[in-house]
Amino acid sequence: MKLAAVDIRQAASAADIVYDALRKAIVEGDLAEGENLRQDQIAQMFNTSRIPVREALSRLEQHGLITTERYKGAVVAGLSxxxxxxxxxxxxxxxxxxxxxxxxxxxxxxxxxxxxxxxxxxxxxxxxxxxxxxxxxxxxxxxxxxxxxxxxxxxxxxxxxxxxxxxxxxxxxxxxxxxxxxxxxxxxxxxxxxxxxxxxxxxxxxxxxxxxxxxxxxxxx
Amino acid sequence: MKLAAVDIRQAASAADIVYDALRKAIVEGDLAEGENLRQDQIAQMFNTSRIPVREALSRLEQHGLITTERYKGAVVAGLSxxxxxxxxxxxxxxxxxxxxxxxxxxxxxxxxxxxxxxxxxxxxxxxxxxxxxxxxxxxxxxxxxxxxxxxxxxxxxxxxxxxxxxxxxxxxxxxxxxxxxxxxxxxxxxxxxxxxxxxxxxxxxxxxxxxxxxxxxxxxx
DNA sequence: CCATTGTATATTGGATCCAATATTTCTATC
DNA sequence: GATAGAAATATTGGATCCAATATACAATGG
The missing domain is CATH 1.20.120.530 (GntR ligand-binding domain-like)
Structure with missing residues (x-):
């Protein structure tokens, strides 16, 4: 039997998808500096729960694209x-x-x-x-x-x-x-x-x- | 009334603590290259749940210190x-x-x-x-x-x-x-x-x- | 009318539970 | 005894629920 090679690409996790989308939106300027990013709101936009959203936000923060504060949430980082x-x-x-x-x-x-x-x-x-x-x-x-x-x-x-x-x-x-x-x-x-x-x-x-x-x-x- | 100024330092989140500890352990070589990092095991070590552990692992992966694979877990990254x-x-x-x-x-x-x-x-x-x-x-x-x-x-x-x-x-x-x-x-x-x-x-x-x-x-x- | 206090709401961080799948172990068969 | 298949186990990713606290707003007293 001969099978055509199939590109089974590992489905990205929800956290990866959210991360990529938010990163793109911030880098391209679609999300304004200082804009609030609510976990709940983002989770609804991607039809997922807050867990993968939090993971994505955590990564974005590592790269300096957002800042987060407990009980307050994340905002798109501004640079001096x-x-x-x-x-x-x-x-x-x-x-x-x-x-x-x-x-x-x-x-x-x-x-x-x-x-x-x-x-x-x-x-x-x-x-x-x-x-x-x-x-x-x-x-x-x-x-x-x-x-x-x-x-x-x-x-x-x-x-x-x-x-x-x-x-x-x-x-x-x-x-x-x-x-x-x-x-x-x-x-x-x-x-x-x-x-x-x-x-x-x-x-x-x-x-x-x-x-x-x-x-x-x-x-x- | 006069009160001494108290340095109320914001308690770091569990995810931050786990991240710092794992980063230190990897950087200093206490965790060997290729060593498996099980979420459950780490969570028990820090008396916490897997949620903050996952967040810490996600950040470590962003910095290239570990690699993760779904259903398999994380391992300390080796470099060629x-x-x-x-x-x-x-x-x-x-x-x-x-x-x-x-x-x-x-x-x-x-x-x-x-x-x-x-x-x-x-x-x-x-x-x-x-x-x-x-x-x-x-x-x-x-x-x-x-x-x-x-x-x-x-x-x-x-x-x-x-x-x-x-x-x-x-x-x-x-x-x-x-x-x-x-x-x-x-x-x-x-x-x-x-x-x-x-x-x-x-x-x-x-x-x-x-x-x-x-x-x-x-x-x- | 304004300041202060108490309460309701919004929002995050974390715990527990569930679904999916890789790996391992066991069993039956040759 | 070796091997293929099935069941058990281990482990991750995500959903839902709970606790803590900041903010907004109403109630109260001056």
């Missing part, structure tokens, strides 16, 4: 200007290193994919999608570094500030500058110039951070 | 040589930067404390304490960087590999080399030479990583 600044500084350090490690491993398909995202970013008219395409562009290159631990850290760092970044990209048209910088990074990768790609990535992240901090300072004043 | 190597490489990058940022902020008290840990490390005869003192020495300096996010990342990175490092320090007398390197780092800090302190820290971490990887390759062969 200083915290945002620090995370950008950190990202610049790590992502510059990741791209430096990635460049020697970039193959044709990876570069083609990155070029695709780069162009898609420039042509996309729906500003809500810029953040997502931006992520894909960078990650498509970073993946070649073959450093899963670095990438996990980069992901959690980006998670913390992505919703601010998306708002800034949309509201200030910082997207035009990002587009030019992406093209420069991609060109350096195509030339196999790891040092240049690294420096450009560092500056790209720091620039984005500076723009965002300026934007937020203005907005919060 | 490649994973250990990557974490040391990452630590070298981040800790070198942290110390560079810390040096300009080092004040007299901090340096005195670091010197104290440095000497304590050299004089301690109980090898089980070397890992702890090593941590304290580095952290006492790192704290001056005033980068809480960096430090949180450093902590989770060190958590992953600390038990291997402690075993290696103890079994191969790599402690002597560590002692010399600590003294050099401390001297650079006293001289306010941020660049040198950074390079020495980088080399210190990479050296430790190389020694450990060599040790583990031998041990696992």
């Amino acid at each position: 200007i200083e915290e945002i600044d620090e995370i950008f500084e950190f990202r610049a350090l790590v992502e510059a290193e990741v791209i430096r490690l990635a460049v020697p491993n970039l193959d044709h398909d990876t570069l083609a994919a990155a070029r695709g995202y780069c162009e898609e970013f420039g042509q996309e008219t729906d500003s809500a999608r810029w953040g997502e395409i931006n992520r894909r562009f960078h990650y498509s290159l970073y993946a070649a570094s073959q450093r899963p631990y670095y990438l996990q850290i980069v992901r959690t760092s980006l998670d913390r500030i992505d919703r601010y970044l998306r708002a800034q990209l949309t509201l200030t048209n910082g997207m035009m500058r990002a587009k030019r910088e992406h093209e420069a990074i991609l060109a350096a990768c195509l030339n196999r110039d790891a040092g240049l790609a690294s420096r450009l990535t560092r500056d790209h992240v720091l620039d984005a951070g500076r723009s965002l901090v300026a934007f937020l300072k203005d907005q919060r004043a | 040589i490649e994973e250990i190597d990557e974490i040391f490489e990452f630590r070298a990058l981040v800790e070198a930067e942290v110390i560079r940022l810390a040096v300009p902020n080092l004040d007299h008290d901090t340096l005195a404390a670091a010197r104290g840990y440095c000497e304590e490390f050299g004089q301690e005869t109980d090898s089980a304490r070397w890992g702890e003192i090593n941590r304290r020495f580095h952290y006492s300096l790192y704290a001056a960087s005033q980068r809480p996010y960096y430090l949180q990342i450093v902590r989770t990175s060190l958590d992953r590999i600390d038990r291997y490092l402690r075993a290696q320090l103890t079994l191969t007398n790599g402690m002597m080399r560590a002692k010399r390197e600590h003294e050099a780092i401390l001297a650079a800090c006293l001289n306010r030479d941020a660049g040198l302190a950074s390079r020495l820290t980088r080399d210190h971490v990479l050296d430790a990583g190389r020694s450990l990887v060599a040790f583990l390759k031998d041990q696992r062969a």
Whole structure:
């Protein structure tokens, strides 16, 4: 007897589903900073009990995406200007290193994919999608570094500030500058110039951070 | 009426207590790699139910300290040589930067404390304490960087590999080399030479990583 | 009318119970 | 004695219930 290979994917637990959904909603900015997250309410939304919800919230708290207080509940975490600044500084350090490690491993398909995202970013008219395409562009290159631990850290760092970044990209048209910088990074990768790609990535992240901090300072004043 | 101020510290939840205790046990190597962690058994040890235990295990899994499988349970996570190597490489990058940022902020008290840990490390005869003192020495300096996010990342990175490092320090007398390197780092800090302190820290971490990887390759062969 | 106190409600953390499934042990058969 | 199948056991994930406490609001007294 011959059976077709079936992708029996282990059904994710309810806690995993809730975690993924809430993480996505927070990272993409669908849940506003300071918004209350009631266990009961979330449990009803997912047709489950509060137990898996609590587990999901506990994980989110570990990653700094929410804060919880006993008898009061969870709220989407807000970051101070200083915290945002620090995370950008950190990202610049790590992502510059990741791209430096990635460049020697970039193959044709990876570069083609990155070029695709780069162009898609420039042509996309729906500003809500810029953040997502931006992520894909960078990650498509970073993946070649073959450093899963670095990438996990980069992901959690980006998670913390992505919703601010998306708002800034949309509201200030910082997207035009990002587009030019992406093209420069991609060109350096195509030339196999790891040092240049690294420096450009560092500056790209720091620039984005500076723009965002300026934007937020203005907005919060 | 005059009352003395009382430090009513918020009692930690059971989940927090279990999490801290298990984390400590894993990081310090009291729980061996691959060891089974049964929810029921842990719950009994802490005189609580499985609910807070599950929450603690879920958090530990997020940090990569354990892996869980449905109907099978949790086991203390083991790391491959490649994973250990990557974490040391990452630590070298981040800790070198942290110390560079810390040096300009080092004040007299901090340096005195670091010197104290440095000497304590050299004089301690109980090898089980070397890992702890090593941590304290580095952290006492790192704290001056005033980068809480960096430090949180450093902590989770060190958590992953600390038990291997402690075993290696103890079994191969790599402690002597560590002692010399600590003294050099401390001297650079006293001289306010941020660049040198950074390079020495980088080399210190990479050296430790190389020694450990060599040790583990031998041990696992 | 305002401040204070008591009560009702909302909400979390934890305990106990139930369902699902992996593993182990036992039994019957060859 | 070895092996296949069935039953028992172990173990997790989730649902429901209970205890503790913060908040909101009404009642009361000045």
